Amino acid sequence: MKLDRTLSIAPMMARTDRHFRYLARLITRRALLYTEMISTGALLRGDAARWLAHNDTEYPLALQLGGCDPQHLARCARLAEAAGFDEVNLNVGCPSDRVQAARFGACLMAEPRLVADCVAAMCGAVTLPVTVKTRIGIDRQDSFEALSRFVATVGAAGCDTFIIHARKAWLRGLSPKGNRDIPPLRYDVVCRLKQEFPTLEIILNGGVTSLDQAHAELVHVDGVMLGREAYQNPFCLAEVDSRFYGASTAPRTRDEVLSEFIAYLEGHLMRGTPLSQIAPHMMGIFHGQKGARLWRGCLSLVGSRRGDLRNIEAARRQLAAINKVTAEEPMGCSSPL
Numbered sequence: 001m002k003l004d005r006t007l008s009i010a011p012m013m014a015r016t017d018r019h020f021r022y023l024a025r026l027i028t029r030r031a032l033l034y035t036e037m038i039s040t041g042a043l044l045r046g047d048a049a050r051w052l053a054h055n056d057t058e059y060p061l062a063l064q065l066g067g068c069d070p071q072h073l074a075r076c077a078r079l080a081e082a083a084g085f086d087e088v089n090l091n092v093g094c095p096s097d098r099v100q101a102a103r104f105g106a107c108l109m110a111e112p113r114l115v116a117d118c119v120a121a122m123c124g125a126v127t128l129p130v131t132v133k134t135r136i137g138i139d140r141q142d143s144f145e146a147l148s149r150f151v152a153t154v155g156a157a158g159c160d161t162f163i164i165h166a167r168k169a170w171l172r173g174l175s176p177k178g179n180r181d182i183p184p185l186r187y188d189v190v191c192r193l194k195q196e197f198p199t200l201e202i203i204l205n206g207g208v209t210s211l212d213q214a215h216a217e218l219v220h221v222d223g224v225m226l227g228r229e230a231y232q233n234p235f236c237l238a239e240v241d242s243r244f245y246g247a248s249t250a251p252r253t254r255d256e257v258l259s260e261f262i263a264y265l266e267g268h269l270m271r272g273t274p275l276s277q278i279a280p281h282m283m284g285i286f287h288g289q290k291g292a293r294l295w296r297g298c299l300s301l302v303g304s305r306r307g308d309l310r311n312i313e314a315a316r317r318q319l320a321a322i323n324k325v326t327a328e329e330p331m332g333c334s335s336p337l
Contacts, residue, residue: 003032003060003086003087003129004030004032004060004245005032005161005201005203005222005223006218006222006223006224006244006245007028007030007031007032007214007223007224007225007226007240007244008031008032008033008034008062008163008203008223008224008225008226009021009024009031009032009033009034009225009226009227009230009237010034010205010225010226010227010230011034011035011036011037011064011089011091011133012036012227012228012231013036013037013094014036015036015231015281016033016034016035016036016231017035017036017281018053018054018055018058019268019277019278019281020231020281021033021035021054021055021058021061022055022057022058022261022264023234023257023261023281023282023285024230024234024237025055025057025058026252026257026260026261027234027235027237027238027240027251027252027257028237028238028240028241029241029247030060030240030241030244030245030247031237031240031241031244032060032061032062032086032087033058033060033061033062034061034062034063034064034089035051035054035061035062035063035064036064037064037065037066037091037094038051038063038064038065038066038076039065039066039067039102039104040065040066040067040069040072040073040075040076041067041102043065043075043076043079044072044075044076048079052079052080052083052085054083054084054085059084059086060086060087061085061086061087062085062086062087062088062089062131063080063083063085063087063088063089064088064089064090064091064133065077065080065088065089065090065091066090066091066094066099066102066104066105067090067102067104067118068102068103068104068108068114068118069118070117070118070120070121070122071121073090073118073121073122074121074122074124074125075125076088077122077125077126077128077130078125078126080126080128081126081127081128085128086128086129087128087129087130087131088122088126088128088129088130088131089130089131089132089133089163090115090118090119090122090130090131090132090133091104091105091133092104092105092106092108092109092115092132092133092134092135093105093106093133093134093135093165093169094106094176095107095135095138095169095170095171095174095176095179096176100171106134106135106138106169106171107138107171109134109135109137109138109141109150109169110138110141112149112150112153112154113153115132115150115153115154115157116153116154116156116157117157119132119154119157119158119159120157120158123157123158123159129160129161130158130159131159131160131161131162131163132154132159132161132162132163133162133163133164133165133205134150134162134163134164134165135164135165135167135168135169136164136165136166136167136168136186136189136190137168137169138168138169138170138171139168139169139170139171139172142168144189144192144193147189147193148193148196151193151196151197151200152197155197155200160199160200160201161200161201161202161203162193162200162201162202162203163203163205163225164189164190164193164202164203164204164205165205165206166185166186166187166189166190166204166205166206166207167179167180167183167184167185167186167206167207168183168186169183170182170183180228185206185207187204187217187220190202190204190220190221191220191221194220194221194222201222201223202221202222202223203221203222203223203224203225204217204220204221204223204224204225205224205225205227206227208224208225208226208227208229209229210229210236211236211239211240211243211244214226214244215243215244231284232283232284232287233284233287233288234284234285234287235254235284235285235287238251238252239251254285254286254289255320257285258282258285258316261282262309262312262313262316265278265279265309266309269309275302275308275309276302279299279302279312280299282299282312283295283296283299286319286323289319289323290319290322290323291318291319291322291323294315294318294319295315295319298311298312298314298315299312299315
């Protein structure tokens, strides 16, 4: 069955770990989820079981890899397939100095033939779809012609799906944060790419902050990927299943989601997972609601190891009193705050 990428949640370092993905899946059952980028070295020389761990409820789920050695990537793709992932994605978009030093991420846009070799090796190793997440360009190599050559070269190696962050990356002089905000968004470039390659699946990423915006962009591309908005305001996902996938069931309320996530959290605490590893992912649950600052303050205490689960339950009761959470309807990111 073809993987549906109409709406997906971007891979985000130190954000989209298994705990956040579990939370997201409580809110939307259909959006495609991605792991944070995992380097081939972490899988082949580190604790692979830790990086590949996920809950069965997280599907559909894709693994994003960082690397530049075709054989190493092929081995990691086999690990992804064996672990049950639905897709393996190659990161050709991260501009950090550390990633560049290892010769992967956005700097690979300058080496389309190498990226093609990587994709071919991965496609030859697994039956999973192999996809590429990239930028519209790097540094002064940012013409549409250069992007078109990159996509054509990599596409010929077996990649049918490209996730395009609609900003170019500056490899020198801008931090990763700056590269997420400063280069201008060029949705027109992504739309032109879809016109140039109508048989390829083109997914738009970058700067999408509402379901209304995502829905409008689907006129031009095959799918839309949400990034920071989904993490900072996870309940912007509440209407995804009904608006993009035709689901007839009502979205869960914040209180229902929080009840299930606290039960999940308790299970991990019993297995020795520190509360501080999970609690920060809950920070945005009450985004835009009365008492949201109180909630964030409580979780900040937990994150600094000065609080515990009792603090979370106490804050939850306070917010329930403020917002009557058990009776509210979930608020999607297309709703006014």
